[in-house]
Amino acid sequence: MKTNPGRFFEDFRLGETIRHATPRTVTTGDVALYTALYGPRFAVQSSDAFAKAIGYPASPLDDLLSFHVVFGKTVPDISLNALANLGYAEGGFHRPVYPGETLSTVSEVIGLKESSNKQTGVVYVRSTGSDSAGKTVLSYCRWVLVKKRDPEAKIVEERVPELAKVVDPADLAHSLPPLSAQAYDVDLAGSPYRFSDYVAGERIDHVDGMTVEEAEHQIATRLFQNTAKVHFDAHATKETRFGRRLIYGGHVISLARALSFNGLANAFALAGINAGRHVAPLFAGDTVYAWSEVLETAELPGRTDVGALRLRTVATKNQPCGNFPDRQGDGYDPAVILDFDYWAFIPR
């Protein structure tokens, strides 16, 4: 059989390394589409002139565009037979990516844990995106619940990896070039608030809402060459639990991040991902809102130009975030769809 059936849980081996297809050269065409699909307005990623003025050689890609391109490649090998994307950790954006670079992805299987019912198991992978010279661009861990082909299959070796609860921002301090915080023009950037204006515990309602159409998430998800069929096949998904296409979780992350510009306009680059959870599914026709909490602020060793904010951005569907919908008891407010904990750089 020449078509790819995807790996089942018993097909993964601890420590195994998987080189994914398809390498992808990212271009200004991808950048335009990313802007058109999500509406980000961060000045560094929008303007070559602005980026150069502060010390970049050119506008870098939005970090989440690179993330989705790196992630998309893992789907045919890791999650074609997944039932759920359970979480992210230890994400690091190691250097800016520029149009013209080619991204490839390799994943290492760092954990395996069969479910007690023997029908499924959790696969933990560390996926690393590299440029064409093999230099790491970004990496992250994720774990997914994957079906077994054969419930009787014996699992040789299992391990649940220990993953850091929080990435140390000092480890990512040098993933940006040296920048001139003085040359950073806050009028053009859209907000006067710099590093020192944010305090731990502060909560920001990002106010705006964005309704998602089927065409939009399909166009985005194909752009990332993510082939998970639940996003594309309305005929087959009629028979699923939701009865319809499910929107790629990364689409929600990008929408929430773009909405967060209104309140976090200068937090222009991602440094790391501490944790991420897709709390509930999003469907076409739903409207996404978001709010953020500043969890920590961190000065960075050897850098007087930028600091880091640890942010927790929560996205909801069909409910504005003026009252900060959040965890409730063991779960979440029913409107919440995403809980995303990350570090972002911001000028001092």
Added chain:
Amino acid sequence: MKTNPGRFFEDFRLGETIRHATPRTVTTGDVALYTALYGPRFAVQSSDAFAKAIGYPASPLDDLLSFHVVFGKTVPDISLNALANLGYAEGGFHRPVYPGETLSTVSEVIGLKESSNKQTGVVYVRSTGSDSAGKTVLSYCRWVLVKKRDPEAKIVEERVPELAKVVDPADLAHSLPPLSAQAYDVDLAGSPYRFSDYVAGERIDHVDGMTVEEAEHQIATRLFQNTAKVHFDAHATKETRFGRRLIYGGHVISLARALSFNGLANAFALAGINAGRHVAPLFAGDTVYAWSEVLETAELPGRTDVGALRLRTVATKNQPCGNFPDRQGDGYDPAVILDFDYWAFIPR
């Protein structure tokens, strides 16, 4: 509060200058999306080879793409609390824009007029788009009806600016490079009709219709980094007068202009905007048609290569324009959505 609440009427000051976020480098990615969203077929903007053959260094951007990018930046500062976009005047396209250039926008408040009910007021701005060297690319005036935060707020200074009814095309005669009208290939351009083939009073039905989908206008409006929430938030707009998302008025201008290719294929570049009025709103699912009237023809001082046509393009929804739907009594035929009066360059 770190989110932008937008200015209310009483927050504007006569003569005030506002530097808008976000500077934006326009690319061939934006050009591809513009083509895909509107379907323009003007040869100069479609083909580097055609543009070079007549004297351009490369294909310039469609003028309306530059216009929307310049316009989009003004929304968070000017019209976030606007109830209506009332008009345009004194628009000038001062030079071609090429992929790779960075556009920024500054607006000057040139007029303020409180409404008699004290709930709102009209704000007049002149917005100027510049490249990264600060050179003007295009400028235009527009006026919008903006809410007051506090009906009791006293308005210090008011003025209604005098705006030209018609831009003098001689003032814009040198906004195009010297071109070779001989090298302009009418077969490749799609029409044999040059400057001298058009006469004042002539009316042209552009015949074709274009149905607009929610995904399309959202993708376009985000591409222009226009953040007006009425275009994006189906949840919040359920509570509005229309009960649904409203399409960005500029989307209609671009659709009408692209449709006008059929009949005006050689009127390849905009020179100026005399007047523009969004007569009625457009919603997803509606089909846009257009017709144009030649209002004037103008030879241009010092140019034997191109002349200018003053065109009035009228767009309708859900009604073909074979019978030229137009003004009716004090208002308009109910199908009319746009009345746009502009100058376009055309080879002699």
Added chain:
Amino acid sequence: MKTNPGRFFEDFRLGETIRHATPRTVTTGDVALYTALYGPRFAVQSSDAFAKAIGYPASPLDDLLSFHVVFGKTVPDISLNALANLGYAEGGFHRPVYPGETLSTVSEVIGLKESSNKQTGVVYVRSTGSDSAGKTVLSYCRWVLVKKRDPEAKIVEERVPELAKVVDPADLAHSLPPLSAQAYDVDLAGSPYRFSDYVAGERIDHVDGMTVEEAEHQIATRLFQNTAKVHFDAHATKETRFGRRLIYGGHVISLARALSFNGLANAFALAGINAGRHVAPLFAGDTVYAWSEVLETAELPGRTDVGALRLRTVATKNQPCGNFPDRQGDGYDPAVILDFDYWAFIPR
């Protein structure tokens, strides 16, 4: 009348050559949109680094993107008054196209055959896409059923051309640069199967399905500057036999080809089109599936790097292809929408 009414059957002359508007410079923006609209994952077209490693100067465009751009230009002159697109033959992709190149199209009328009812006739054209230096990039024949303006009009000269049933792949052997099959990395390409792994008679179900939205096919069809009104005008098409917009047949070809990656990942470039038939129309909301049969395998004279597969790809709507829906009696299984017979290059 300055608008283009399109040619009717009696307006065509045997041997006539038509130079079409609008020349079009293709860019990485077009490539990004093509990826986003169809989801192809062929490594050569996705990665400059991969393409260079095997001997290309850069990633070429997907051959079908070039095909659609070349085809789109013919619509205003050939098929504006067409009732049906009847078939394709003698298609050849003569060399790779790279971003930055400008494509133009010329068509020669190679056949005319009036229908017995005198209401319509079949027009056969050979359309040739060239670069700005006039060098042929691709060519193909197609025939369309075109309305007569006047049923009484006398047809001066008729001829039904003889078209090859199958293109000789030897004629296209040198349309690719010399490549290194050794440097072709099957992990990155997504499949271990090379030329010798495929045998005539083999059938492959491509498994995945793709649902099409109105916004998607409209965005694609405008990108190709294809102006056929049936694709865009929901208002006018309410009165047609189908009561709604019809999706451009080329959209189905591109979807089927992108789906065929799953099973044919290394058949990375088209060589020629033997035959193509749009068996039934596709509408928004439908889900496209595809399967392929290997009709022939061909070694190529003077090439040890690549061979050619003659493939027949059949697309269906709303029916997965596990049981290979095919011809039935004189017609087809009612789910079939496309029957496309072509040659593709694949590394040895």
